[in-house]
Amino acid sequence: MRNQHARWVAQTGIFLAVLVVAQIVTRPLGNSFVTGSLVNMLLILAVMFCGLSSAATIGAISPIIAALTGMSPFWPFVPVIIAGNLVIVFLWHIIALRRTERSKAFDILALAVGAGAKFLVLYIGIVNLIVPLVLNLAEPQAGVVSAAFSWPQIVTASIGGLLALLVSPVLAKAIPPAKS
């Protein structure tokens, strides 16, 4: 039991550290494409190999670290980004990983539904609620923020899912997948 707990802490810590490093390293690119795709990939790999609780912890802590290190422009976005991360890991867990046998069809379904659901959470939360009600941003800036939380979220969540599916067979040789 203690061994399992130690393993959970170690794996969660490693994935969280890799995720934070990925955010810092890709920051000079000044572009959400690489960072967003890597973050989504690591979240999905975490749920695959460490389980739902571990991935949810990483998904909840990483936006706070990003905001603390100045990588997120507005603090009010943080709860919504956490919700988006939780939704994508939960849906991957439910659709693709909780089954007795993994299947490509359900992996692709999880990829599509996860990306769509994360986008919806971010779009409704940030574009429809935070930007008009909390931040009161003027039109050009509101437009840019809205654009950042629309299409790019679907693209990065989909690419993150695809990368996770490509990387997972290699990673499975080193880490046995989590039992659901």
Add this chain to the structure above:
Amino acid sequence: MLDALRRIDKTLLALPAVLGFISCAMISSIDATATDPYSRQVVVQIASFCVGYGLLALAIIVDYKKFFRFDKLFYIAAIGLQCLVFVPGLALEAFGARRWIDLGFISLQPSEFVKVLFVIAYAAYLTRHRDELKTFFGALLAFLYGLPIPAIIAYVDMGTGIVLFVMLFGMLFAAGLRGTFVMQLAIVLIISIPLGFRFLSQYQRDRFTAFLNPEDLSIDAGHQVYQAKVAIGSGGMFGKGYRQGVIKESGLLPVQDSDFIFPVICEEFGFLGGMVVLALYVALIARIWWTIAKATELFGALIAIGFMCMFGFQIFQNVGMSLGLMPVTGITLPFLSAGGSSVVANMIAIGLIMSVHLRDTARGLKYL
């Protein structure tokens, strides 16, 4: 004859028409004035689709396997056609790239047709030398055989050159090249990016710098992407309505009817409008993939793979550029962006894929 008509891929036949309708409607929204609701560009676009459908029919009728014997002719024609942009008095330069030739009554973009010739010529070469691809020198030779055409195009038009490189790698990989060799080539290319930066012209460096510094609006390309994002974001979920785009009307977004047509669609029809367009593209790629999956011969499969890489990368690059996810290039959105050469060449490509589907597909999955 009736059986052949029945076996034609009707989805592939219909998709360009649907995208063409959207294209003409959007170009009309962008270019039309109160006194002239049908701008010259709309007329050119409609004419291009008509000519394109004619050539598509021709591409279906002619057995694509007959092209196999003439691959060297296609290869030389591709290089010769592209070299026309170096002829003084014939070449036209715009936005820093030498893409067009002026024929007096019409201007043509040879690189669009070069893509079609390249796919046929390279597919034939790879089919002939498939066994040699397993050795290092065979693979290197195949890469070097394909290299001159993308390299010549990249010299005058970096965006289209990159599309051809993607097609080259896609076809090489599909022909049976070892994954390790592709990885080695990819690593060499990635390492050479900083070296290549020195050889870029000023406008290309500016675009790359703007990509890495999206907040710096003093760079022209950065300002273009900023306006594209404002247009996409301000459209919201359902858009402002047809011909109601504010960013579009302000003229702050450049080349709206070709390179930046996607932000205009999103501004006027919102996220859902953009989603419909992308769903149509997904259907297009899925149909081409289906043809590849059912192909019984390598030559036909490679032709379809080359064009799938072309359409897939162009869509990804153009939409990504509008969202600031990719650097700004002059790559058009297939069938939607204004441009006769692009439309006609894309229709020929669809015709060739349909020809493969008609003559070279089994009921079950064969090639993959």
